[in-house]
Amino acid sequence: MLLEHLHKLNTARDARLATVTITPLDTGEARLFLEGEAHDPSVAPSIEAALRTGKSGMVEIDGQAVFVNVYLPPPRIVAIGAVHISQALAVMADIAGFDLSIIDPRSAFATPERFKQTKLLAEWPEDALRHTPLDAYTALIAVSHDPKIDDFPLAKALESGCFYVGALGSRKTHARRVERLTKLGVDDKSIARIRAPIGLDIRASNPAEIAVAILAEIIQTLRTRDVAAGRGPAA
Template sequence: MLLAHLQEINAARDARRAAVTITDLDTGSTRLFREKEVFDPPVSSALESALRTGKSGIVETGGRSVFINVYLPSPRIVAIGAGHISQALAGMAAIAGFELTIIDPRDSFASPERFGPAQCLTERPEDVFQRTPLDAYTAMVAVSHDPAIDDFPLMKAIAAGCFYVGALGGKKSHAKRVERLAKLGLDDAAIARIHGPIGLDIRASNPAEIAVAILADIILTLRTRNVTGTLDEAS
């Protein structure tokens, strides 16, 4: 690997952005791409698949064999609210390969010993986000069921382009949430990004099942997200 490419990949890793190298197996020449916002020109389906799955491999394109090596940031979940749903999600997220951070300013809820490997912070979300900004490889899960705690993280997640934004509550609760967020300046397209009610509809009836539905929805969104955002070709 060229030193310049290694430096680019390390910079992308530090910034939690994707990087991809494509090596022609006949000539040995390598191109490096850095993630941006719009693919120009459109990428091949093989490159799209690599960006969605994080899997590298050999593909045939244009009659040539190339090796696609993809470097993706580790996907993570930020859960707002340290209730039973987050407690159930803690173990499941780790098994599925997600780093989980639980944020709840209510000391009586956020007892770290309840959440196993997950990081549990008894702070205001806005203070945490100043240290650890949200990004396109973060899933936001607002499950405190308290608008005073949930609404700000939802707005920040949308602004940051989080790949998944979900909020707990039934249809009536979500309708009220939509009204609040609209008054705060979010447009219809932004509000439509919120998965509410949260999770896949599996008829969940307890916190553990709701956590399963949330995690499944996160994985589905991650693997089907729009990746024709941008790769700028580097030399």
């Protein structure tokens, strides 16, 4: 690997940006691409496929065998609310390969006894998110069911371009949430990105089933997000 590419890869990793290298087998001369950059149309489909699936491998481009190597930031989930849904999700997220953090200022709920090794921040989201920054490889779920706790991180997640933003509550509850977010200055297009009611509609009826529905929707969104060359993840 070229020293220049290694430097770019390390810089991108620190900034939680995805990168792809494409190396023709006959020459071994790799090219490196950052997610969101405009690309040669001939390589764009291979780059998009790699970014979407996270899988490296052999492909053919213009009749030439090349190896596509993808480097994705580890996807993570930030859960607002140390509730029963978060307890169930903590186990499932780890199995699925997601790093999970839980934020809840209610210290009676956010206890190590309830969440074992899960990262807990018993702080208000306004404070916690200063050292837990959100980005395009973060999914944020608001499940505290308390507007004083949920609304700020929802607005922050939309502003930060999180690939998934979901919120617990009925359609009536969400309608009131939309009114509050609008007053906070969040535009209609951004608000429309919120998945509410949260999770895939699998008729979930208890916290564990709701956690399954949420995780499934997060994975679906991650693997189908818009990664078109020159645009990056959908905003």
